[in-house]
Amino acid sequence: MPDSFRYHIRPAKSSDIQQVTALAIEGLDSDDLFNYNFPHRKEFPDDCHLAWYRIFESWLYIPRTLSLIPGRLDLRVRSCSWLIAKLYPKSINRHSSPSHIANFRASLDVIEEKYWQTQYRESLHLRALATKPEFRQKGIATALIEWGLQRSRTTGLVAGVESSEMAKGLYSKLGFQTIGYEELRDEMDAVQVKTWVMVWGADVDREGGS
Ligand SMILES: CC(C)(COP(=O)(O)OP(=O)(O)OC[C@H]1O[C@@H](n2cnc3c(N)ncnc32)[C@H](O)[C@@H]1OP(=O)(O)O)[C@@H](O)C(=O)NCCC(=O)NCCS
Numbered sequence: 001m002p003d004s005f006r007y008h009i010r011p012a013k014s015s016d017i018q019q020v021t022a023l024a025i026e027g028l029d030s031d032d033l034f035n036y037n038f039p040h041r042k043e044f045p046d047d048c049h050l051a052w053y054r055i056f057e058s059w060l061y062i063p064r065t066l067s068l069i070p071g072r073l074d075l076r077v078r079s080c081s082w083l084i085a086k087l088y089p090k091s092i093n094r095h096s097s098p099s100h101i102a103n104f105r106a107s108l109d110v111i112e113e114k115y116w117q118t119q120y121r122e123s124l125h126l127r128a129l130a131t132k133p134e135f136r137q138k139g140i141a142t143a144l145i146e147w148g149l150q151r152s153r154t155t156g157l158v159a160g161v162e163s164s165e166m167a168k169g170l171y172s173k174l175g176f177q178t179i180g181y182e183e184l185r186d187e188m189d190a191v192q193v194k195t196w197v198m199v200w201g202a203d204v205d206r207e208g209g210s
Contacts, residue, residue, distance in 0.1 A: 007143040012067040014060055020069060021053045027130030031164050036184055036193045037104055041095040048095035068144055099187065107182040111162060111197055115179060120199060123158040124148055129167065141167070145174055152201050159200040168196050176200045 012020050025041070025048060028034040041048040059067050116123065126148055131140045152159040163171050168178075176198040184193040 009147045012069050017056050024130050027132050032193045036100050038095045039097050044094040103184050123160045126161040158202040161198050163196040163198050171198050177204045179204050
């Protein structure tokens with residue numbers, strides 16, 4: 001039995017959200033996309049924490065979306081997700097880069113239209129996986145990913161992810177295949193981040209190389 005099956009994985013509850021937020025911010029510190037979108041988070045840690053707390057909290061109310069611990073993972077059946085509008089006071093997002101966030105959102109729209117709304121419309125989707133640096137290389141992310149792959153096996157649905165450069169090798173090792181990529185650029189038009197679109201359990205038309 002793989003090491004990864006030693007870890008107990010359970011859905012996060014509302015009482016976990018503070019801890020999940022702290023863990024995600026720490027874990028995602030080594031993610032180039034996180035650095036690109038939130039370059040000022042060390043100067044404005046409270047803004048960053050509050051913004052992410054709200055995101056994780058809102059995910060508790062999205063049907064068919066589960067945040068799992070340890071680590072964090074959002075797995076959704078794309079065709080069946082709802083967004084619950086909540087009344088929040090306006091956020092102060094001094095930790096983020098508005099232009100980079102706009103680029104990121106535009107890239108997600110492209111990926112959504114090109115892949116997730118076309119041949120992979122019916123898919124399970126993994127979003128924003130992170131583990132704490134001191135607990136890495138122990139199979140925790142593998143266990144979180146396997147949790148979803150097991151549901152892909154039983155439902156026959158493809159699993160999809162937009163991977164960071166850092167996680168790409170791990171997804172490949174677990175059987176994901178690259179079907180495309182998106183590049184995020186800075187104000188000088190230099191590529192800062194590459195996001196890899198990967199799927200598991202499908203016959204793929206490769207476009208983005210490996
Ligand atoms: C990418 C990330 C989630 C991986 O988390 P992790 O818990 O270290 O992942 P695992 O331990 O399951 O696997 C990592 C490696 O350890 C290996 N490993 C797994 N179990 C192991 C064990 N018991 N002993 C030693 N190595 C092990 C895996 O085979 C894998 O090998 P690789 O480096 O060749 O890919 C983590 O590095 C992270 O949070 N990065 C920053 C955020 C990020 O990039 N997230 C991805 C967004 S899509």
